Structures are given as C-alpha cells and as structure tokens.
Amino acid sequence: MVKTVVKQLKDKAIEIKKKKSFFKDLHDNREYLLMIVPGVLQLILFNYLPLFGLILAFKTVDYSKGFFNMDWNGFKNFEFLFKNPDVFTVLRNTLGYNLIFIVTGAIVPVAVAVGLSLLKNKTGARAYQSFMFLPYFLSWIIVSYLVFGIFDYRLGIFNNIISGVFGREAVNWYQSPRYWPTILVLLHIWKTFGYNSIIYFAAIMGIDSELYEAASIDGAGVWKQVLVITIPSIKPVIVMLAILAVGKILNADFGMFYNVPMGSGALMPVTNVLDTFVYNALKINGDIAMATAAGFFQSVVGFVLVLVTNHIVNRIDSAQALF
Amino acid sequence: MAKGSLRINEISNAANVLLNVIFILLSFLCIYPILLVIGTSFAEETYLNVVGYKAFPKVISLDAYKYVLSNAKPITNAYIVTIITTLTGTVLSTLMIALYAYAIVQQGFKYRRFFTFFIFFTMLFNGGIVPWYIVCTQVLKIQNTLIALVWPYLINAWYVMVMKTFYNTTVPSAIIEAAKIDGASELKTFFRIVFPIAIPGLATIALFMTLRYWNDWYLPFMLTSDPKLSNIQMYLKRILNNLQELLNSSSAAMQAGSMLAVVPREGARMAICALAVGPIVLAYPFFQRFFVKGLTIGSVKG
Incomplete structure (x- = not known):
C-alpha cells in the first residue's frame, strides 16, 4: 500500500519534472522559437492545413455543412474520376510528357554544361550562359506571347517562312494537335536547359583538377576524360534532380500547359494534363469531388514515388540518396 | 572558375x-x-x-x-499592383526565410531537427491545389484582396535549404560564439552580426523572390476576379486571351x-x-x- 503510494508520488514527481523541463526547454529556446514562428505559421496554414483537406477526397463536398460534417462517401469520388472519359488521356499526357522531360532534363543540360566547360574562350562561355539562362526569367504568360508570335496562323514567323519562302500552304498550328507534343517538349527544354546547365556547370567546376591531370598522364583524351571523370563526378547532382523529378511525375507544369495552347479546344487531347484537368474540374465545371479525388491521387502517388525512388537509390548507392 | x-x-x-x-x-x-x-x-x-x-x-x-x-490606366494599375506585391512579398519572405534557416542551423536550438524536417517534408508531400484553394477561400478568406497576391508564397522550403547551406558554409560559428559570450541575445546576434555577413546569400534569395512575385500570374488567376487586382502578368494573360479587351478598353x-x-x-x-x-x-x-x-x-x- 505504502509502496504503491510512494511509487505514484514518484511518478507524479517525474511527470512534473518532465513538464517543467519541457517548459524550461521552451524558455531556453524562446529566441529561436520566436525566429521560426512566422515560418511555422505560414507552413501550417498553407502546407499542413491543406493536408487535412485530402480527406475531402472521401467526402461529398458541401461547404454549407462545414468541413467536419460533410458526409463520407467512400471511394465514390474516385469511381467518378476513373469513369471520366478524359482521365486516360490526361494520365497518358501527364506521365508521357514528364517522362520525356526527365530524360531531356538530364541529357540536354549536362551536354550543354560539359560543352561550356570544354570551351577555350571563357568569356564566350560566360556570355553563352547568360543568353541561355534568359528564358528562365520569363513567365509562362510572356512565353505564350512568344509562342504566339511564332505559330500564329496569319502573321506568325513559321507560316511566314512556310508560305513565303517555301511556297507551301500555311499550317493552322493552334488547330493541329499532332505538332504540339514536339512543340511543348522543345519549349520545355528551351525554358529550363539554361537554368539546369548552370547547376551542372557549377558541379563540373568543382571537380578536382588533379583527377584530369592523372587521367591525362594515363593517356586519356579529352572525350574519354569527360566520360570517366566529368560525368561520374556530377552523377550525384543528376540523380538528385532526377529523384525530385520522379516525385513530381504526376505534377505537370500548369503554367505551360494551361497558357501556351491559349485555350484551344482542338489541342486538348495532347495538352490536357492532370493539373489542367483538376483546375477545370475545380473552377470551370465546379466538380469538386472529382478535383479532390484527382488531387489526392496526384499527391499521394507522388509522395510514394519519391520514397520508392529514394529507397532504390539508397540500395544502389546510399551516398547519392536524397535522405 | x-x-x-x-x-x-x-x-x-x-x-x-x-x-x-x-x-x-x-x-x-x-x-x-x-x-x-x-x-x-x-x-x-x-x-x-x-x-x-x-x-x-x-x-x-x-x-x-x-x-x-x-x-494607360489599366496598365499603370497593373504595374502598381505588381510593384506593391513584389516589394512587400520580397521583404517579408526574405526575412522569414533568413530567420527560419538561421534557427535550424544553430547547434544550441533544441528542436532544430524537428523543424528542419517540418519544412523539408513540405518539399515531398503536399495536398494539391484543391485543399489549398479551399483553405485560401473558405478558411482564410483572402480571395479578392491584395494580401492574396503576397501571403501564399512567403515561405519556400527550397530557399530555406539554400539559405541553410549558405549559413553553414559562409558564416563562421566562431563569430557567433564570440557574440554570445559577450552576452548578445540570439536576435541581436542575428541582426547585428550574422545579417551583414549573410547579405550575399540574402540578396540572392531576395532576387529569386522578386522574380517569383514579378512573374506571378497564378495567385491573381486563382484567387482574384476583380480586374483592379490584376498584376502585370494577369493583365497580359487577359489581353492574350481577349485582344478585344485592350481594343475596347x-x-x-x-x-x-x-x-x-x-x-x-x-x-x-x-x-x-x-x-x-x-x-x-x-x-x-x-x-x-x-x-x-x-x-x-x-x-x-x-
């Protein structure tokens, strides 16, 4: 009896001590906590609070009932989503474009960065870098104007050349879906390769020059050096960017796919991606159920994909994993 | 080089x-x-x-x-909106990012691991646009305000990570230690000593944020319907889709x-x-x- 009372008292004392030490910790760290409070609030409101919204995917959305009182409807929203006739095209486009972007995003900027590092005239290298970086600074709205200037039926540069120089019939680009996969892939490369090549170029510049000297003494030519030293040295950067890209494989660049086709319905079969689909469901058709289900699918599959890719990379070479 | x-x-x-x-x-x-x-x-x-x-x-x-x-009225108005949102957004976000990143690199901060993960996690997983949109319009009710064009972008996990690396590589911890021994508080140490050293890093973050706000069309597109709240990009977007608006304005x-x-x-x-x-x-x-x-x-x- 006495023992149990003593034990209880002891436990209580420990608990109080624990609490005290927790508050003491808070007090000791108050200045650091004060520093992160604005950021933490921001993250809670715009990043963590929306996570709760993911459960809307399993509910019948009805704002009048309030968030917690909306009725559960199981997987009905998902049934709706996958019965939608467009969903196959949308998934195909999203995955297809992103897979191509991952490949071109690894090859083109690396090739450009290697090329820049090989140039003998360093001022030239810096100038080229500046020019190639410029597209990154333009918004997709501006880019839409540029694309319009090139592909406009009546006045665009391309039709000018086709009918003016070659005497062929002008192409109605904005009504011809078959050209757009190529246009969008090239446009995506155009907008991002300068930016990414700077990251790779910096990585190449950080490579120990003794490695090249040693390889050169062993008789390796320049191109061989690129293959056995440069590329392997920047592999971690390539892998890191690829992991991040794989995790975003269901997230299409909304700015590009929404703005550049200028709302042309004829192009929808090749320009409709998950993000534009979700947007249209949310804001145009008011089909919130489908929008939440598609959004849920996008977020959760994306998260799983990052974890899986990272796990695989970890297995192969743990030094190159993201976390 | x-x-x-x-x-x-x-x-x-x-x-x-x-x-x-x-x-x-x-x-x-x-x-x-x-x-x-x-x-x-x-x-x-x-x-x-x-x-x-x-x-x-x-x-x-x-x-x-x-x-x-x-x-010139619509375009001047659009420019004013862009300048106001870009200035406030850049200043506030740079400060927020600088402080957050500083706290999570301090060895003395007991919860730094937790808060590093707290922000890193947002890079891996997000709720997507629907819950985000609902939070903005139903919880915070910021639609059709100037605040909506600034607030949602204030923190950015990627730039916090960049700034964290910057502090780790360029701000010598010995200086911070010395300031603390002299009895300066953390906040004082940050603003008096760290801030001046970190200016190159902060300037970079500020430039990226400036570009982000200057080029932004997404926030006005998603959260405003009032043409007076169109920034320059949103104004351009409207003209692109409807040249008539410019001609008949x-x-x-x-x-x-x-x-x-x-x-x-x-x-x-x-x-x-x-x-x-x-x-x-x-x-x-x-x-x-x-x-x-x-x-x-x-x-x-x-």
Missing part, C-alpha cells in the same frame, strides 16, 4: 570552333523570340499585316505604344484609334508584352550573375 580549365589535354581548335558555333546558335534561339515580340511592337501596322511578325521590322512606328498608352483608346490611320491591333498586343518584359530584359544583365551564384549555392547538397 579555373579548376576545370587546368586540364592538360585541351580540345582541338576545330572542336572549339564547332562548339562555339553550336553555342551561338543556342544563344540565338534563346533570345530570338524576345526580339520578335519587341521588334513587332515597333512595326508599322499595315506593314506588319503584310509581312507578319518581324524581329527587325523595316517600317517602324510608335503607333502601337501611343495607342496602348492613350489609355476605353473611349480614349477608341479616340486614339480613330486618329490613327490603322488601329494597331497586332502591334498593340506585342507592345503590351514588351512593356511587361522590358524591365526584366533591362535588369537582366545586372542581376543574372547573382542568380548564377544563388544556384551554385543551392546545388551543394545538404
């Missing part, structure tokens, strides 16, 4: 020339579309209607600009139109675009090296 260039084997002169030609072509491809828009904005309308868009038009006229600026414009022999429809569209892209192109040569530096910091893993 020098490290990579010290290699003993250099490429042959022929290969160097070939590489230069390729890079000149690539550079040209990157700037040509911009020249096309700017050139067209200076082309005379009847000439333009015959020959199409031209980067270097032969018949030049300022009519498109006169026409657009005859009713006021009686003043119609008057200006009637005084000109030809209403510069196509020229006006490109003049608006040139007015929006102008500041970026003009500022670009001065700022791009800071961006390059920022990217270089960011590429260090950690």
Whole structure:
C-alpha cells in the first residue's frame, strides 16, 4: 500500500519534472522559437492545413455543412474520376510528357554544361550562359506571347517562312494537335536547359583538377576524360534532380500547359494534363469531388514515388540518396 | 572558375570552333523570340499585316505604344499592383526565410531537427491545389484582396535549404560564439552580426523572390476576379486571351484609334508584352550573375 503510494508520488514527481523541463526547454529556446514562428505559421496554414483537406477526397463536398460534417462517401469520388472519359488521356499526357522531360532534363543540360566547360574562350562561355539562362526569367504568360508570335496562323514567323519562302500552304498550328507534343517538349527544354546547365556547370567546376591531370598522364583524351571523370563526378547532382523529378511525375507544369495552347479546344487531347484537368474540374465545371479525388491521387502517388525512388537509390548507392 | 580549365589535354581548335558555333546558335534561339515580340511592337501596322511578325521590322512606328498608352490606366494599375506585391512579398519572405534557416542551423536550438524536417517534408508531400484553394477561400478568406497576391508564397522550403547551406558554409560559428559570450541575445546576434555577413546569400534569395512575385500570374488567376487586382502578368494573360479587351478598353483608346490611320491591333498586343518584359530584359544583365551564384549555392547538397 505504502509502496504503491510512494511509487505514484514518484511518478507524479517525474511527470512534473518532465513538464517543467519541457517548459524550461521552451524558455531556453524562446529566441529561436520566436525566429521560426512566422515560418511555422505560414507552413501550417498553407502546407499542413491543406493536408487535412485530402480527406475531402472521401467526402461529398458541401461547404454549407462545414468541413467536419460533410458526409463520407467512400471511394465514390474516385469511381467518378476513373469513369471520366478524359482521365486516360490526361494520365497518358501527364506521365508521357514528364517522362520525356526527365530524360531531356538530364541529357540536354549536362551536354550543354560539359560543352561550356570544354570551351577555350571563357568569356564566350560566360556570355553563352547568360543568353541561355534568359528564358528562365520569363513567365509562362510572356512565353505564350512568344509562342504566339511564332505559330500564329496569319502573321506568325513559321507560316511566314512556310508560305513565303517555301511556297507551301500555311499550317493552322493552334488547330493541329499532332505538332504540339514536339512543340511543348522543345519549349520545355528551351525554358529550363539554361537554368539546369548552370547547376551542372557549377558541379563540373568543382571537380578536382588533379583527377584530369592523372587521367591525362594515363593517356586519356579529352572525350574519354569527360566520360570517366566529368560525368561520374556530377552523377550525384543528376540523380538528385532526377529523384525530385520522379516525385513530381504526376505534377505537370500548369503554367505551360494551361497558357501556351491559349485555350484551344482542338489541342486538348495532347495538352490536357492532370493539373489542367483538376483546375477545370475545380473552377470551370465546379466538380469538386472529382478535383479532390484527382488531387489526392496526384499527391499521394507522388509522395510514394519519391520514397520508392529514394529507397532504390539508397540500395544502389546510399551516398547519392536524397535522405 | 579555373579548376576545370587546368586540364592538360585541351580540345582541338576545330572542336572549339564547332562548339562555339553550336553555342551561338543556342544563344540565338534563346533570345530570338524576345526580339520578335519587341521588334513587332515597333512595326508599322499595315506593314506588319503584310509581312507578319518581324524581329527587325523595316517600317517602324510608335503607333502601337501611343495607342496602348492613350489609355494607360489599366496598365499603370497593373504595374502598381505588381510593384506593391513584389516589394512587400520580397521583404517579408526574405526575412522569414533568413530567420527560419538561421534557427535550424544553430547547434544550441533544441528542436532544430524537428523543424528542419517540418519544412523539408513540405518539399515531398503536399495536398494539391484543391485543399489549398479551399483553405485560401473558405478558411482564410483572402480571395479578392491584395494580401492574396503576397501571403501564399512567403515561405519556400527550397530557399530555406539554400539559405541553410549558405549559413553553414559562409558564416563562421566562431563569430557567433564570440557574440554570445559577450552576452548578445540570439536576435541581436542575428541582426547585428550574422545579417551583414549573410547579405550575399540574402540578396540572392531576395532576387529569386522578386522574380517569383514579378512573374506571378497564378495567385491573381486563382484567387482574384476583380480586374483592379490584376498584376502585370494577369493583365497580359487577359489581353492574350481577349485582344478585344485592350481594343475596347476605353473611349480614349477608341479616340486614339480613330486618329490613327490603322488601329494597331497586332502591334498593340506585342507592345503590351514588351512593356511587361522590358524591365526584366533591362535588369537582366545586372542581376543574372547573382542568380548564377544563388544556384551554385543551392546545388551543394545538404
């Protein structure tokens, strides 16, 4: 009896001590906590609070009932989503474009960065870098104007050349879906390769020059050096960017796919991606159920994909994993 | 810069020339579309209607600009919105990012691991636009306010990570320790000692945020319907989809139109675009090296 009372008292004392030490910790760290409070609030409101919204995917959305009182409807929203006739095209486009972007995003900027590092005239290298970086600074709205200037039926540069120089019939680009996969892939490369090549170029510049000297003494030519030293040295950067890209494989660049086709319905079969689909469901058709289900699918599959890719990379070479 | 260039084997002169030609072509491809828009904005309308868009038009006229600026109200308003949101957004977000990153690199901060994960996690997983949209419109109710064009972008996990790396690599912990021994508080240490040292890193973050706010069309597009809250990008987006809006925007414009022999429809569209892209192109040569530096910091893993 006495023992149990003593034990209880002891436990209580420990608990109080624990609490005290927790508050003491808070007090000791108050200045650091004060520093992160604005950021933490921001993250809670715009990043963590929306996570709760993911459960809307399993509910019948009805704002009048309030968030917690909306009725559960199981997987009905998902049934709706996958019965939608467009969903196959949308998934195909999203995955297809992103897979191509991952490949071109690894090859083109690396090739450009290697090329820049090989140039003998360093001022030239810096100038080229500046020019190639410029597209990154333009918004997709501006880019839409540029694309319009090139592909406009009546006045665009391309039709000018086709009918003016070659005497062929002008192409109605904005009504011809078959050209757009190529246009969008090239446009995506155009907008991002300068930016990414700077990251790779910096990585190449950080490579120990003794490695090249040693390889050169062993008789390796320049191109061989690129293959056995440069590329392997920047592999971690390539892998890191690829992991991040794989995790975003269901997230299409909304700015590009929404703005550049200028709302042309004829192009929808090749320009409709998950993000534009979700947007249209949310804001145009008011089909919130489908929008939440598609959004849920996008977020959760994306998260799983990052974890899986990272796990695989970890297995192969743990030094190159993201976390 | 020098490290990579010290290699003993250099490429042959022929290969160097070939590489230069390729890079000149690539550079040209990157700037040509911009020249096309700017050139067209200076082309005379009847000439333009015959020959199409031209980067270097032969018949030049300022009519498109006169026409657009005859009713300068919408574009001035759009510029004001952009400037206000860009300034406040850049200052607030840079401060928020700087403080957050500083706290999570301090060894003395007991919860730094937790809060590092707290922000890193947002890079891996997010709720998508629907819950985000519902939080903005149903919980925070910021739709159709100027705040909606600033608030949602204030913190950015990627830039916090960049800044964290920057502190780790360039702010010597000995200085911070010394300040603490002298009895300075954390906040005082940060603003008096760390802040001045970290200015190059902070400037980079500030530039990236400036670009983000300047180029943003997404927030006004998603969260506003009032044309008065259109920033420059949103205004451009509306004109792109509906040229008529520009042409009919006021009686003043119609008057200006009637005084000109030809209403510069196509020229006006490109003049608006040139007015929006102008500041970026003009500022670009001065700022791009800071961006390059920022990217270089960011590429260090950690």
